[in-house]
Amino acid sequence: MTRPRLISLLGSYGVVLALLLLVLFGWARYDYFLGFFNITSVLRYNSMFALVALGMCFVIMTGGIDLSVGSTAALGSVVAALASPQGAWIGLGAGVGAGLCVGLINAILVTRLKIMPFVATLAMMLAASGTALLLADNQSVSVSYESGFTSIGQDNFLGFPIPAWIAIMAYVVGWIVVNFTSTGRGVLAVGGNEDATRLMGLPADRIKFLVYLASGGLAGLAGVILASQFGAGQPIEGVGWELFAIAAVVVGGTLLTGGVGSVGATLAGVLLLGILFNVLNFENGKGWISLSAYWQSVIRGLFLLVVVILQAKLSSRGSVAVRDY
Amino acid sequence: MRSELAFEMNTNSLLSMTGIDKRFAGIPALAGASFAVGRGEVHALIGQNGAGKSTLIKVLTGYYKRDAGEVVFDGKPFEVSSPQQAQASGISTIYQEINLVPYRSITENICLGREARRYGLLDWKRMHQEAEALLQRFNVRADVRRPLMEFNTATQQMVAIARAIGFSAKLVIMDEPTSSLDEREVAVLFNVIRQLKQEGVSVVFVSHKLDELYEVCDRVTIMRDGRTVKTAAMNEIDKIGLVSAMLGRAIERAEGHATAFSDRDEKKIGKVLLSAENLAINQIVQDVSFNVRSGEIAGFAGLLGAGRTETARLVFGIDRPRAGTMIFNGQTFDPHKPSDAIAAGMGFCTEDRKSEGIVPDMSVAENMMLALMPKLSKSGVIDDKAQRDIVERFIRQLGIKCSGPDQKVRELSGGNQQKVLLGRWLAMNPRLLILDEPTRGIDVGAKGEIQALIKTLADQGLAVLMISSELEEVIEGADRVFVLREGISVAEFDRDEATEDAVMSAMAHGSAPTIAEAAP
Numbered sequence: 001m002t003r004p005r006l007i008s009l010l011g012s013y014g015v016v017l018a019l020l021l022l023v024l025f026g027w028a029r030y031d032y033f034l035g036f037f038n039i040t041s042v043l044r045y046n047s048m049f050a051l052v053a054l055g056m057c058f059v060i061m062t063g064g065i066d067l068s069v070g071s072t073a074a075l076g077s078v079v080a081a082l083a084s085p086q087g088a089w090i091g092l093g094a095g096v097g098a099g100l101c102v103g104l105i106n107a108i109l110v111t112r113l114k115i116m117p118f119v120a121t122l123a124m125m126l127a128a129s130g131t132a133l134l135l136a137d138n139q140s141v142s143v144s145y146e147s148g149f150t151s152i153g154q155d156n157f158l159g160f161p162i163p164a165w166i167a168i169m170a171y172v173v174g175w176i177v178v179n180f181t182s183t184g185r186g187v188l189a190v191g192g193n194e195d196a197t198r199l200m201g202l203p204a205d206r207i208k209f210l211v212y213l214a215s216g217g218l219a220g221l222a223g224v225i226l227a228s229q230f231g232a233g234q235p236i237e238g239v240g241w242e243l244f245a246i247a248a249v250v251v252g253g254t255l256l257t258g259g260v261g262s263v264g265a266t267l268a269g270v271l272l273l274g275i276l277f278n279v280l281n282f283e284n285g286k287g288w289i290s291l292s293a294y295w296q297s298v299i300r301g302l303f304l305l306v307v308v309i310l311q312a313k314l315s316s317r318g319s320v321a322v323r324d325y
Numbered sequence: 326m327r328s329e330l331a332f333e334m335n336t337n338s339l340l341s342m343t344g345i346d347k348r349f350a351g352i353p354a355l356a357g358a359s360f361a362v363g364r365g366e367v368h369a370l371i372g373q374n375g376a377g378k379s380t381l382i383k384v385l386t387g388y389y390k391r392d393a394g395e396v397v398f399d400g401k402p403f404e405v406s407s408p409q410q411a412q413a414s415g416i417s418t419i420y421q422e423i424n425l426v427p428y429r430s431i432t433e434n435i436c437l438g439r440e441a442r443r444y445g446l447l448d449w450k451r452m453h454q455e456a457e458a459l460l461q462r463f464n465v466r467a468d469v470r471r472p473l474m475e476f477n478t479a480t481q482q483m484v485a486i487a488r489a490i491g492f493s494a495k496l497v498i499m500d501e502p503t504s505s506l507d508e509r510e511v512a513v514l515f516n517v518i519r520q521l522k523q524e525g526v527s528v529v530f531v532s533h534k535l536d537e538l539y540e541v542c543d544r545v546t547i548m549r550d551g552r553t554v555k556t557a558a559m560n561e562i563d564k565i566g567l568v569s570a571m572l573g574r575a576i577e578r579a580e581g582h583a584t585a586f587s588d589r590d591e592k593k594i595g596k597v598l599l600s601a602e603n604l605a606i607n608q609i610v611q612d613v614s615f616n617v618r619s620g621e622i623a624g625f626a627g628l629l630g631a632g633r634t635e636t637a638r639l640v641f642g643i644d645r646p647r648a649g650t651m652i653f654n655g656q657t658f659d660p661h662k663p664s665d666a667i668a669a670g671m672g673f674c675t676e677d678r679k680s681e682g683i684v685p686d687m688s689v690a691e692n693m694m695l696a697l698m699p700k701l702s703k704s705g706v707i708d709d710k711a712q713r714d715i716v717e718r719f720i721r722q723l724g725i726k727c728s729g730p731d732q733k734v735r736e737l738s739g740g741n742q743q744k745v746l747l748g749r750w751l752a753m754n755p756r757l758l759i760l761d762e763p764t765r766g767i768d769v770g771a772k773g774e775i776q777a778l779i780k781t782l783a784d785q786g787l788a789v790l791m792i793s794s795e796l797e798e799v800i801e802g803a804d805r806v807f808v809l810r811e812g813i814s815v816a817e818f819d820r821d822e823a824t825e826d827a828v829m830s831a832m833a834h835g836s837a838p839t840i841a842e843a844a845p
Binding site for chain 1: 409413420424425428429433446447449488
């Protein structure tokens with residue numbers, strides 16, 4: 001294997017490798033780390049972030065950004081909670097629908113009105129957050145426990161948390177879309193060189209429209225799980241989710257400038273950041289050290305920097321992760 | 326003139342464009358241009374900067390909508406509104422800056438937009454095979470799964486061509502395809518072109534390298550000022566003929582002064598200030614030697630792509646040469662960045678005023694002071710009074726027509742914008758000023774003023790290196806003319822030797838006119 005080839009493989013699978021090392025470390029150090037309870041609770045909690053990060057991954061692959069996902073999830077959770085007395089499915093649909101609405105507005109702002117994604121989604125971040133607070137009257141909205149709505153976030157299916165199933169299905173669909181549909185390849189092409197993509201005759205605007213719509217929908221879905229898991233719509237939750245999602249996407253090797261990205265590596269990025277958090281909790285539990293949540297943020301931030309610096313080094317050598325099919 | 330251009334409309338014609346007009350904001354870019362390409366023909370399209378070649382191509386590919394004229398392609402009237410439609414109808418364009426997606430694999434770059442599918446999903450195996458097969462026709466072996474950016478320019482060009490062929494193009498337009506290729510790669514490209522020709526595909530070949538045209542092209546169309554001035558078989562026209570048609574100069578013509586450069590006082594020319602030996606960076610600048618004396622205007626003549634601007638960039642430290650030496654003011658000069666050159670006493674008015682020179686929304690004063698700012702400020706605070714004095718002096722001296730130092734540069738005419746730029750560099754008190762196309766896009770009256778100004782500055786002892794595509798500007802303005810051709814400085818003329826005849830001949834053949842070189 002040639003050296004550049006090796007580096008490029010490291011670029012693609014580095015995040016998976018880091019994830020494995022972290023899991024091994026946790027398994028060796030903590031008694032209950034790979035216990036059923038810990039695994040399912042990590043997955044249950046992180047599936048929301050996984051969904052948001054999946055949408056973010058698509059947006060970033062086109063070279064854009066979606067800052068509104070956190071507020072959209074909060075709005076989704078409030079709308080789902082308000083609709084939950086009508087039935088579990090209606091609550092689910094309402095939450096996702098709210099997310100799609102935000103996504104639709106983002107899509108129109110970016111592709112029709114040609115507003116920079118950063119600005120357009122920043123505006124929608126504020127607007128969605130405000131709407132959520134208005135609808136919830138500035139407090140959390142209790143969900144209906146009779147309609148079965150809470151099953152979505154709290155129950156298991158085949159011994160596995162339902163939110164984790166939802167996230168896995170979303171990632172499988174996302175992976176197929178990126179690797180085996182022309183729209184998916186178009187997503188990467190638009191991010192790689194938008195002008196060339198247009199000259200090649202691909203519907204660049206339609207592709208961008210779809211990714212913002214999808215990102216909104218997935219954020220809405222994450223909001224539904226949030227409401228269901230905690231038994232209440234949370235208008236002030238979701239703050240900083242967009243940053244967590246961006247971090248996970250970047251850790252997964254997706255270039256912020258677009259054109260290069262991987263759905264699988266994004267999932268690994270989410271798990272890596274999630275399990276890092278989990279490991280720090282275990283470490284606190286051991287009593288040797290006591291890290292506050294603030295320190296955990298600092299550690300995550302440093303970790304993100306290391307990854308981004310490594311990424312820049314790799315891509316400056318002309319080898320970035322390109323293939324995942 | 327146009328009536329003489331009646332093309333023989335042979336029945337074998339694939340494309341014919343006639344009477345094409347295109348205006349931008351009222352200014353004609355094309356005025357009754359015509360162009361015809363036969364089936365299986367390789368047709369060269371040449372012309373100076375601004376002659377209308379690119380506009381003509383963009384009209385053909387639907388990038389621009391024509392204001393008037395007729396296009397017939399493959400026997401039918403041709404109406405397209407986008408490059409995509411043109412591509413679907415059989416016209417593929419390979420742009421100078423390769424328009425592909427560097428991060429994506431070769432296969433994707435070839436197949437995007439017409440992917441093979443199985444069960445509704447992409448069939449990668451088949452697409453890889455197809456891409457490999459297309460490239461093999463041009464003897465290119467490459468791992469089509471690897472991202473495009475891992476390959477050299479020549480391979481990327483082949484991928485662009487393979488993509489065009491994959492769309493079963495009847496006409497492939499290549500816009501300066503050889504500008505970034507080395508000799509061996511050019512040979513491969515030419516084989517590909519010959520192969521396309523054999524398969525009945527027509528090629529439009531835009532290039533400034535005249536030798537290349539004789540190698541692969543059957544016919545040539547020459548454009549100037551938005552018009553088609555000549556179409557001829559390549560074996561019926563020699564290089565001098567090409568150059569004089571491009572420049573619009575009959576060789577034997579002699580005339581009086583056409584520029585405001587007349588009557589330079591040669592006694593004021595001093596010692597050599599800058600000398601450069603064997604500068605090289607890549608194919609664009611291969612071997613350029615020249616020198617400039619104080620109080621002298623040295624001119625760079627050459628066709629587009631001859632490496633004039635690129636040489637100036639080396640001198641000014643924007644790019645770094647791979648080989649060659651420079652001596653400035655008696656000392657070895659090796660600028661790493663423009664500020665080195667500025668510190669040494671150089672100024673550079675770029676060719677592209679709009680994007681590289683002026684800051685349109687800033688005032689006349691601010692624009693003029695940009696380069697001088699570091700010198701004028703005392704521990705970060707700008708000395709307002711000193712600034713004001715300098716600006717007002719230059720507005721007076723250069724005759725800048727503005728309401729005052731605070732008027733926005735955007736509101737000035739092209740000529741006055743150029744003067745502001747000149748003022749910016751003159752305020753630095755430079756010893757050498759590089760002027761790249763100083764009168765481009767400036768109306769006739771202002772042109773004379775700028776030229777007179779350059780002359781005055783040289784008379785005052787400034788060394789000027791002037792790049793101009795207007796032959797008369799170089800010949801009448803410069804005390805000495807250096808001719809660049811395909812990255813090599815091929816000739817040097819003193820003022821009295823620099824006739825249009827001699828300079829054009831050097832531009833075409835790369836040698837002095839005494840050595841007669843017959844076109845193949």
